[in-house]
Amino acid sequence: MDVFWTLPPVTRTITALAVSVSALGYGGIISLSQYVFYSPAVFTIKAVPQAWRIFTAFLITKPKFAILLDPYFLYQYGSSIERESTRFSQPGDFFVYTLFVGSVIVGLAGRLLNAYTFLPALSLAYAYTFAQDNPSRQVSFFIVNFDAKYLPFALLFMTFIIDGGEPALAQLTGLVAAHLYDFLTRIWPTFGGGKNYIFTPQIVKRWFGATAGSVQNRGYGHVVQGRGRATGTGAGAEPASAGRSTGVSNAWGGLGPGRRLGSD
Structure with missing residues (x-):
């Protein structure tokens, strides 16, 4: 199981x-x-x-x-x-x-x-x-x-x-x-310059465990779920996705700043 x-x-x-x-x-x-x-x-x-x-x-x-x-x-x-x-x-x-x-x-x-x-x-x-x-x-x-x-x-x-x-x-x-x-x-x-009307509602994202700043492990790396920011104006504006995906898993154990090679 x-x-x-x-x-x-x-x-x-x-x-x-x-x-x-x-x-x-x-x-x-x-x-x-x-x-x-x-x-x-x-x-x-x-x-x-x-x-x-x-x-x-x-x-x-x-x-x-x-x-x-x-x-x-x-x-x-x-x-x-x-x-x-x-x-x-x-x-x-x-x-x-x-x-x-x-x-x-x-x-x-x-x-x-x-x-x-x-x-x-x-x-x-x-x-x-x-x-x-x-x-x-x-x-x-x-x-x-x-x-x-x-x-x-x-x-x-x-x-x-x-x-x-x-x-x-x-x-x-x-x-x-x-x-x-x-x-x-x-x-x-x-x-074609058209608009994509098929999107994932926020409630569905929450069903699948999305929270602001969370890391989603995937087969090809990980996805960081962003906190979102508004796009457009008016009541119909949708929060834009700020998630990002990496090509490989994070082997360094974190997402903080790195150090220059050779530095202490």
């Missing part, structure tokens, strides 16, 4: 719940029909909306060997970007990213394509963001090694071969969701 609590919080929670719910369902202990996404049961005014299906549909794997394989892919790429990606340098950033891509997946796969489960699409979203951050990194896909930029397409191809066209199309919505996040938060603000 000590090891479990040291894992990235968002990915570990989704992975653990996915294994638990799927194992209980395929083991006949619970009925997965009450957990899959069913649009008429969720978006209705004739009865109490079964809103939990929006979330539980992300916790159901495919049967048999996929009970292990699907959570493996989810954790492999989700934990990597939650730990290391510079996109998510502030506490809670990865949580907001997951909420955004999950919402897009529900809209596209659930409402338009009538898909019942979304975990493969979420795994593909994580894999796409991982590939965007590490395009030249070598990854192993079963017995094949290739650049990470081809990883999302390998996952899609495997789904198409094993499960067919409709599941592959539903999984593709994860790639669309992750690319939309990349466009709205990086491409459009950087190259």
Whole structure:
């Protein structure tokens, strides 16, 4: 259990719940029909909306060997970007990213394509963001090694071969969701001169332990959560993030001033 609590919080929670719910369902202990996404049961005014299906549909794997394989892919790429990606340098950033891509997946796969489960699409979203951050990194896909930029397409191809066209199309919505996040938060603000409207609220940062002056240990170094300063004017001004990230861990045991080499 000590090891479990040291894992990235968002990915570990989704992975653990996915294994638990799927194992209980395929083991006949619970009925997965009450957990899959069913649009008429969720978006209705004739009865109490079964809103939990929006979330539980992300916790159901495919049967048999996929009970292990699907959570493996989810954790492999989700934990990597939650730990290391510079996109998510502030506490809670990865949580907001997951909420955004999950919402897009529900809209596209659930409402338009009538898909019942979304975990493969979420795994593909994580894999796409991982590939965007590490395009030249070598990854192993079963017995094949290739650049990470081809990883999302390998996952899609495997789904198409094993499960067919409709599941592959539903999984593709994860790639669309992750690319939309990349466009709205990086491409459009950087190259199009637009504004990034996707940000992490202060309350979410506090959920993930952010306090003024605290040090957030990460896989690639640490993040110092700043005290914030106001930007803009008027009541709608947002506090600017003053956090900073280092490329390596602080090996000197503090953040105070150093000394000139050779000095006493």
